Amino acid sequence: MVITIASGKGGTGKTTVGVNMAVSLDKAVRFLDCDVEEPNAHLFLKPVIGERTTVNTFVPEIDFTRCNYCGKCGEICQFNAIAVLKDYVLTFPELCHSCRGCLFVCPEKAVLESKRELGVIEQGRAGQVEFIHGRLRIGEAMSPPLIRKVKERIVREQVNIVDAPPGTSCPVIAALKGADFALLVTEPTPFGLNDLILAVEAVRALKMPLGAVLNRAGNGDSGVQSYLARENIPLLLEIPMDRKIAEAYSRGQMIVDVMPEWKEKFKGLYQKIEGIVNRQGNI
Amino acid sequence: MKIAISAKGKGLDDEIDPRFGRAAYFIIVDPETMEFKAVDNTKNIEAMQGAGIQAARTVAEEGAGVLITGHCGPKAFVTLQAAKINVAVNVSGTVGEAIEKFKRGEISYTKAPNVEGHWR
Incomplete structure (x- = not known):
């Protein structure tokens, strides 16, 4: 009950x-x-x-040795928690809703699992x-x-x-x-x-x-x-x-x-x- | 080098939109030739959060090296910094007037955001 x-x-x-x-x-x-x-x-x-x-909850972290700035992680993020620029990627952990979409779509496996304390x-x-x-x-x-x-x-x-x-x-x-x-x-x-x-x-x-x-x-x-x-x-x-x-x-x-x-x-x-x-x- | 100006309309006679992330348009102009175009920002106006971040990306993708606007929050500011875009805040008047100020060297750049974030 x-x-x-x-x-x-x-x-x-x-x-x-x-x-x-x-x-x-x-x-x-x-x-x-x-x-x-x-x-x-x-x-x-x-x-x-x-x-x-x-x-804790999942938030993305970018592996810059693998990232080629294709932008797919930023496109799938519905909460603007990732901004892919020409030669840099910014993540905003406090905006992330932990859907893991970025982890899933990255063709280079450059999105790593990090965490934010809830x-x-x-x-x-x-x-x-x-x-x-x-x-x-x-x-x-x-x-x-x-x-x-x-x-x-x-x-x-x-x-x-x-x-x-x-x-x-x-x-x-x-x-x-x-x-x-x-x-x-x-x-x-x-x-x-x-x-x-x-x-x-x-x-x-x-x-x-x-x-x-x-x-x-x-x-x-x-x-x-x-x-x-x-x-x-x-x-x-x-x-x-x-x-x-x-x-x-x-x-x-x-x-x-x-x-x-x-x-x-x-x-x-x-x-x-x-x-x-x-x-x-x-x- | 091109400059970006947050604007309430699509032309040089329109006023600067004091909001950066949720501005109606961005006017992207080459101050030497005065060639310009207006980039629609509707998608960001409707964003739940992170409008400033995406607006900064838009301006970066248009190849601007300078942004002239009213208010710039902390997340937009770090994104603009990462894209190596100089930011001038608290500028008002029309887009055309801002370009003239820029040409006369009367625009100074900020080292920090001039408004609080919407969260905390």
Whole structure:
């Protein structure tokens, strides 16, 4: 089971929902923080990190003893990462998307494999939760390759909770792809609704079942509820606007740390998701 | 030696395009004979990234030894340097005026890009 938690709008409570659900289940859970530009789930789960791996990606390097400046590598590059001049070749590693087209088309075998560091993956343990996250190298502009590497550590036989970055662009799609269920966390504000609609459109394009969690409920307006009802999207859990929750969050504590009765609600959230996914599988 | 000028149009009366990588045209001119041609840069205007790099290649392929433009970023600049093209930045007015300035020796070359890259 792979559940990806996404939101559209940032700061709606993706990580809050993810970490609380992870610690509320009575089974092996893998938590994968794919918000690699600003991972924060470790602040709440407080894992002991046991392994740290540097992740690199392919970039070309030119062997000038072989290159005859034919220009084929520059022509195939869709990202302008190679510029072939009359008697010199420049490469721009930060523009490269690692497609290896240049390596493939070079008739002189003058394109060599080099690498650019994307970031690191850290894995460890927090109680019964196996914790994994990616940390993008400072200065690196592309996060999807690292997100895909983090997701290689999914074990489908277990419950995997994937914490996606905010937004609806490539990094979010990378985090959502291949999931069994998309859990969208939103808030009852016009801004929350606007970005929820964008997220729903993205998830529907990926053809996976989805459901919503309304955080800071009781605040704002009822636009989100009307939208969900209209679109037949199940509202699986409401988390109230509660000072106690906000205070706990600011201390790096989870809801279930200060209100243990919420464990049942998060377990219930998982069971509802499981029910929807199983029903889908039977169709 | 030919010079290249980033331009908003195809003629000598058109204004210099302050953008290099995403300029509308490059006017390639021989200042001695005043023979010139306009090179269309549409393909680079639509590039996702690296427009300056490819624009520098275009100018190099046209055999220019000097580029006169408004702004030049770091990646375009290293490519122009590798192609041994002298770069003059912050030049405005029409293409014709720039050629006259060049002939009078009033064009000076930059040793560094004059704008930031679009990434970091």
